[in-house]
Amino acid sequence: MAFFDWNDNMSVGNQVIDVDHRKLILYLNEMQEAMMAGHGKDILGTILNRLVAYTHEHFAREELIWKAGRYAGLEKHKKEHADLLKTVTEFKAKYDKGTISLSVDVMNFLRDWLKNHILKSDKEAAAAIAANALGGTKPAVAARPAH
């Protein structure tokens, strides 16, 4: 069993987003393995950089999808993303300076954040835009003449 296992319950029903989430989980697992193997700062730093860069990319991609789907909770969702990025960026700055190191606590925090965010916020957003898409066809049908 990996540090963080994907399960089908985590699917938000959008392939682009699911692929991104699986990739983030993969990177987290790689980081955990590298840490447990006692790899040095050069290897861990590279993996951390990749994880942070991909998180940026994923959030941007996902926000466009929620926006295109007219998700009413977009601003709140973007704030959750921004808060995590701020935390991670601060962590990375300290890590680069050597004042903090990767730890089980940090890894658990990242895993739990991602898992909870996917299961709650991302799934909620995906369900809302799916409902918007369905709702969007109703007025057109209702506007048709009855005969």
Ligand SMILES: [Fe+2]
């Ligand atoms: Fe996401």
Ligand SMILES: [Fe+2]
């Ligand atoms: Fe999200």
